[in-house]
Amino acid sequence: MTAAPGPLDRWYEQAGVRGGVRRIFHAEAEQGHVFFPEALVPHLSHPEVRALPAPRIRELTIRHLYQFLYSTTHLETRVVNGAAEPVANGRTGLDFPAELREDAFKVYCDEGYHALYSLDLAHQTAAVTRIPVPAVDYGGFVTALQSAGRQLLPDEPMLAGQLQAVVFETLITAVLNEVPQDPTVISTVRELMRDHAKDEGRHHRFFSAFFLQLWARLDRPQRIAAARALPAMIRAALDWDLTPVGVSLRLAGLSDEQTRTVLEDCYGESAGARRIQTVSRATVRLFAQADIFELPGAADAFAAHGLHEPEQADA
Incomplete structure (x- = not known):
């Protein structure tokens, strides 16, 4: 029987790092394009923010783009490549097939390229708009996630x-799916997101299959x-990194008190819980395929983080 084609079988022909082009930023903003869709930036809908002058709101969208791009560099190199390298070099202690x-x-090469072109676009945007990238830690969410991993599985680093890489790579990313289709967004940003989404679609399938192979060996x-x-890892992966957001709001002219109000209203527990349930649905379904919910304590752990078996979540 011929094996089904794998998600990376045509990597040499399809991968962005193999045949992609460098996306060059042009000053389309003067034609009324935006740097990031407002619908995907939660704090832009807040009354305190809407009351700001238009130039300050424009700066907020640019800094949100910076946060997305810089966070991508941390995610790809520290989380995904941190997991891909031991598999590639046979350092996991588990016997995975050569293929x-x-x-x-291949994933390792892709992710390094994603990090490179994300950083490149951020620097191009800063040069053209003259809005500097704030000097904040855009990798705080990775540090928090890795700390959670050490606490949750202290004997299994x-x-x-x-597992952290599996969680991240199987979550549904609204930005990569929606931005390329939005004609109001600067074309360079849309093209880069489209490039990224093509690779990530293949990575999603790779990590879904990898998880089942990993699980079978435990x-x-x-x-x-x-x-x-796993449910705590999902929450850690999806919790908002609010430090860069807070810095951006203060740079836009909001006071410390106003900033705290915006963060609480837009990123508080209720808003976060709804987002986490939606974005994690495919990941939870993958775990259900491996009968995770049949294991002692698993269903309770997922429920404690607002996550449930797919049948319950979809009811």
């Missing part, structure tokens, strides 16, 4: 890293520990 190890190297105690840790 999967080669695919992990390698496994924690693999013993029962490892599976139980992992199942109880």
Whole structure:
């Protein structure tokens, strides 16, 4: 029987790093284009923000683009490549097929390129708009996620890293799906997001298949520990990184008190919970395929983080 084609079988022909072009920013903003869709920037709808002058709101969208691009560089190099490299080099302690190890190297190449062109576009945008990139830590969410992994799986640091990558790479990213279709957004941003989305669609399929192979190689105690840790990893992966947002709001002219109000209203628990349930649906379905919810304590752990088995979530 012929094996079904894998998501990276045509990597040499399809990968952006193999045949893509450098996206060059042009000053289309003068023609009324935006740097980021307002619907995807939660704080832009807040009354305190809407009361700001138009130039300050424009700066907020530019800084939100910076946050997305810089966060991408941290995610791709520290989380995804941090997991792909041990698989590619056979350092996980698990026996994966040679084909999967080669695919992990392909992912590694892709993600390094995504980080490079994200940083490149941020620097181009800053040069053209003369709005500097704030000097803040855009990788705080990765540091928090890795800290959570160490706490959740203290005896399995390698496994924690693999699961973090699976979580990130199987989450549905509204930005990559929606921005390329929005004609109001600067074309360079749309093109870069479209490039990224093409690769990430293949990565989603790779990490979904990788997870099932990984899960099959774990013993029962490892599976139980992992199942109880995964919902917290999902939450950690999807919690907003508010430090750059707060800095951006203050640079736009909001006081500390106004900034705290905006962050609470736009990124508080209720707003975050709804977003997490929606974005994580495909990831939770993947875990259900591996019968994670049948393991002791797993269903309770997911429920404690506002996540449920697919049948319950879709009811």
